[in-house]
Amino acid sequence: MHPTSRFLLALAAGALLALPAQAQQFINVLTGGTSGVYYPLGVSLSQIYGKALPGAKTAVQATKASAENLNLLQAGRGEIAFTLGDALSDAWKGDAEAGFKTPLNKLRGVAAIYSNYIHLVASADSGIRSLADLKGKRIAVGAPKSGTELNTRAILKGAGLSYQDLGKVEYLPFGESVELMKNRQLDATLISAGLGVAAVRDLATAVKIVIVPIPAEVIAKIGDPAYQAATIPANTYTGQSADAHTVAIPNFLVTHEGVPADTVYAMTKSMFDNLDQMVAAHAAAKAIKRENAIKGMPLPLHPGAEKYYREAGLIK
Numbered sequence: 001m002h003p004t005s006r007f008l009l010a011l012a013a014g015a016l017l018a019l020p021a022q023a024q025q026f027i028n029v030l031t032g033g034t035s036g037v038y039y040p041l042g043v044s045l046s047q048i049y050g051k052a053l054p055g056a057k058t059a060v061q062a063t064k065a066s067a068e069n070l071n072l073l074q075a076g077r078g079e080i081a082f083t084l085g086d087a088l089s090d091a092w093k094g095d096a097e098a099g100f101k102t103p104l105n106k107l108r109g110v111a112a113i114y115s116n117y118i119h120l121v122a123s124a125d126s127g128i129r130s131l132a133d134l135k136g137k138r139i140a141v142g143a144p145k146s147g148t149e150l151n152t153r154a155i156l157k158g159a160g161l162s163y164q165d166l167g168k169v170e171y172l173p174f175g176e177s178v179e180l181m182k183n184r185q186l187d188a189t190l191i192s193a194g195l196g197v198a199a200v201r202d203l204a205t206a207v208k209i210v211i212v213p214i215p216a217e218v219i220a221k222i223g224d225p226a227y228q229a230a231t232i233p234a235n236t237y238t239g240q241s242a243d244a245h246t247v248a249i250p251n252f253l254v255t256h257e258g259v260p261a262d263t264v265y266a267m268t269k270s271m272f273d274n275l276d277q278m279v280a281a282h283a284a285a286k287a288i289k290r291e292n293a294i295k296g297m298p299l300p301l302h303p304g305a306e307k308y309y310r311e312a313g314l315i316k
Helices: 003-022 038-052 066-074 085-093 147-158 174-182 198-206 216-222 261-273 275-281 283-287 303-311
Strands: 025-030 056-061 080-084 107-123 138-140 168-170 188-193 209-211 228-232 244-256
Touching: 025 038, 025 066, 025 261, 038 056, 038 080, 038 261, 038 275, 038 283, 066 080, 066 085, 066 107, 066 147, 066 244, 080 085, 080 107, 080 147, 085 107, 085 147, 085 244, 107 147, 107 198, 107 228, 107 261, 107 283, 107 303, 138 174, 147 188, 147 216, 147 244, 174 188, 174 198, 188 198, 198 209, 216 228, 216 244, 244 261, 261 275, 261 303, 275 283
Parallel strands: 025 056, 025 080, 138 168, 138 188
Antiparallel strands: 080 244, 107 188, 107 209, 107 244, 228 244
């Protein structure tokens, strides 16, 4: 064999041996159903990350949202995920009733983002005007063990109701529950999402809706600090002429301890540097503020995110 060929072969072999050190970096963004808010924001994040980490391969996964996302992260099957605050604290503690048999101890916090508003939406002709009116009615409560479904249970409990009091319970994601309401097969649905969520906008243009109020005394009975009194401003949706009192619950971005600190630092920094891109993807992102990023975080921050917040002066 010619010495040059031998040298090139040796170089090639050396390059092959060196490859694992430069293993392809994957960033899988775990979101929710495609008609919610997590999904469009997740698509926007994956584009932001793609530019900030040019060597990484980014992907967006539609899921059943909070609980599924957290279980996937714990199993290392995703790098960053959207979740509701109450589901996150249940996962960190290991609340079996919420679907977490053991504490998900590999999870690490990245940022508090925007709040979800509970939209308890009834068709105007169902006669539902209050929580008490839900008795005997056909309700969609969210996908099983999703953040929405956990919210539904908590709110019914605060109102002194349970699933047994309802006429029919459907465990469905937003898009499907809206289709059933349009076809008059459901009386109401509970949708936990950012203001202006597509599913409710879509429903409000198809049928006359009522946003059922959730009073402060019901929120107080839930007894979870993640549940805060809030208002869906009048005219957020077609035909909604008055402010609707409801519950807001913070959303978080979460990762796991196995993701390198440099990666999480770049992901955290690039998101806050490109919030305008996220707002273009969904108006709910208008509520994402760097100064609120570590408020109410129910678990330890990832060291990469912590480094960013120290630089930003949020952690002394």
